[in-house]
Amino acid sequence: MSTTTSTAAAVPATANLKICFNSLCKEPKSEAQRRKGWKLRSGDHAELCDRCSCAYEQGTFCETFHLDAAGWRKCESCGKRVHCGCIVSASSYVLLDAGGIECILCAKKTLSMTPNSMWSPSLILSSQVSERPKEHAGKSWHQMTGSFPSQWRQGPHLWSTGIQSDLQQRLSYEFDRPLHSERLIAGVRASISAQDKKVAEPSERLTPGNHVLRNGTVAGLDAASVFNMYREEGNVLQDSGHHLGDNDLGSSRKGVVTDPCSASTSGVNFESRPNSYAKPLQSTILKGESSPLLGLAASFSSPNGSNGPGRASMTQSQRQMPPPIPKQLSSNPHNLNDNSVEVRSGRSRVDARTRTQLLPRYWPRITDQELKQINGDSNSVITPLFEKMLSASDAGRIGRLVLPKKCAEAYFPPISQPEGLPLKVQDASGKEWAFQFRFWPNNNSRMYVLEGVTPCIQSMQLQAGDTVTFSRIDPEGKLVMGFRKASNASSEQDAQTVKTGNGFLTPPENNKNATDFSENGPFRSQKVGAESKSSSNTTDEAILSKFGKNGFIQKDGSATKLSHGPSRRKGGNLGSRNKRLRIESEDSIELKVTWEQAQELLRPPPNDNPNVVVIEGHEIEEYEESPVLGKPTIFTTNQAGENIQWAQCEDCFKWRKLPVDALLPSKWTCSENKWDPERSSCSTAQEIDTELADILPTTAGSRRSRVKLENNNLEVSDGLDTLANLAILGEGECLPPSSQPTTKHPRHRPGCTCIVCIQPPSGKGPKHKQSCTCNVCLTVKRRFRTLMLRREKKQTEKEAETSKKQIVDQSLEMMISGSEPLQREGKCIGDGSLPQSPVICVEGEFDNDAENRVISPSPLKAQIDLNIQPEREEEPSPKSDTGSIMRPFADATA
DNA sequence: CGGCTGCATGGTC
């Protein structure tokens, strides 16, 4: 306060002082005229003497009174001199992306072409402007050194794209306090533009916020100030009314609280022709909530936004900015944090860095109206600090409310002893509660708790899931504890909150609330206490209800789940966890399966010799080059012990014998059979091979293949194939050990269960036994089943029910006939499910028992019976997906 | 034995 440099201008216009509002007026005492100047936040207008009024009206206010002040710049477009930053000229320019400024006229032109242009803070936040300076002044925030949370500056593209004005760097302190914190005291509204007065309540919309000085006056900041405050890391106290030009940067007045209205020493500096663009400016900026430009500006502080005076209801663009972090409880210097800064007044506040560390879920969502309700007294300033959803523990009978560490350290008195301090907290009804603010050592840290909250909690009828809010009333420095019922807050907000790019969730009802608020008047004196007293329960409820409805901006997802669980953290976490699980069980698995599928087709790069590394005794082939997609093949061993690879032509489906080391493209045909020119044509008959015949009893020239899985000979090309085999093979049937070395892994033999043998790319060797229960097998089996089921589900969903019936009918028909090959192409169940894969039904495996049905995800796996009945598999809940999938493998995995 | 206290534990971010 002592630092408050309240000037005559700082005197609230509402005070009806008959002095010229312009502190630089040479005739400040001239009372006769009392002509209206720019509109103040209060809705009143600065009362100017004739001379000043003329200057204002003529747009020469700044030239008259601020000529020697810093902040004069030239419009990059027209070169006109523009005074930047003072309250009068706040709307007369915009900041350019590339630096520099542009007068509003030029900006308008630009705007018309580029709706997304970044506007000067002064334009955007004109309404907000006025709050800080006075607050600072009043609170002696001399060292707003805490850098503004960087994260908050990241949010809005505003920052990055265009608003890089020095001006913006100077007033970030404004955002030190929550954006929605409001100064409830009626006061002087800083006018944004001289034209305000000519526009229907433009400033009302744009600059509802009032900053209350300790002396009870209300100062307005220009929009630029507010805007800048968000960005400012330097916590420069800036006189809102002060010129914010470059020159001021250097003297950012750190720690110097000046009355914004001192700026009002300013005059009208809307170029020399304020009127010429005044209206356009207002129409586009002040009035136009709907205008792209305005969107930002208007809603930022618009009462429309339910924010009422001092509260900024950010537009989408602005909502991208992180919400202002709660200001340090000035009355309770907290030194626990290194970041805390001692202000001149003796108060301390936490560095913005600290505030930024506050989790969004702790950001206060209290609305102006709520604040007002709490405040009641128009002479108090309420600063929302933080909020917390009550956990089961908090709301339990233990009576301990766990405080977020950061919040506790930021807003509560510093405590060095675990015993802590008694803390008096006032509720919305004015009732004072005594808590014990203390902490416990915890993991080299502290856990802060408020003890003795049970009575209060019970009084408020709070339960887990409800939210308590902590605010501070200044200048008393009292802590106020509000609350919000989950039931009130969640339902509507869940449904209506709109998440912005910044993670802000802004309840649409804000507007409604704003409307209400406006109707009631920004400073409607509503004594919460009285209200509460009128009906104890209903009062709180009513308040809470209002809280919930009006203003708690749900900024994070969890916050919107108030009603979903007793504990936001728990619930939220659970929710997120569930979500993750869902992803895991659905998409992720899908991806994994896809990966598995891909793996099965991977082949070692043809020209890359692997490096064999030994891991835990197992030799692993390492390839430097990326694997290639290959065609699934089948390996057999003839009686001579010779390994043979068989591949099926994509066109004729004939099987061709290939060298064991042959790598085939995914689409391989007979014409590519370079190893056997005689059979490089589909017209050539399939070679008769005993081993293959055992596996693939085919009919020459037929496109139907029947695979008889001979477990002792079949070597599938990857783990999934192995699993497919396993799925088909009955329990206890093992891949008999073979003395034959595998083709790809000469050191290993069929039946080998080493890790090498299940390598997808080159692991064409023997696989694990069907009954193998190693982790690999189990995992692959599980995934395989999941894949199967999911595939089946998808296909089932796609297929009309009729087609399914048709398939079943066909299957039954085939079963009855017993002679028709089940795997007849286009007939076999599952073919439709896997149209891309030649579906081959395993002979003798088909029946109506889903337990025995497996779908092959790959051509090779198509060897497995695909006669799965999706409906039967889907019967179980999602949870049982795995289980149902596992059923077919129950034996194998047993 | 119930409640309280202080700390430990484990989940979540």
Place this chain on the structure above:
DNA sequence: GGACCATGCAGCC
């Protein structure tokens, strides 16, 4: 992997 925090719980009254 650390910090945070919800909760558990042993010890004490």
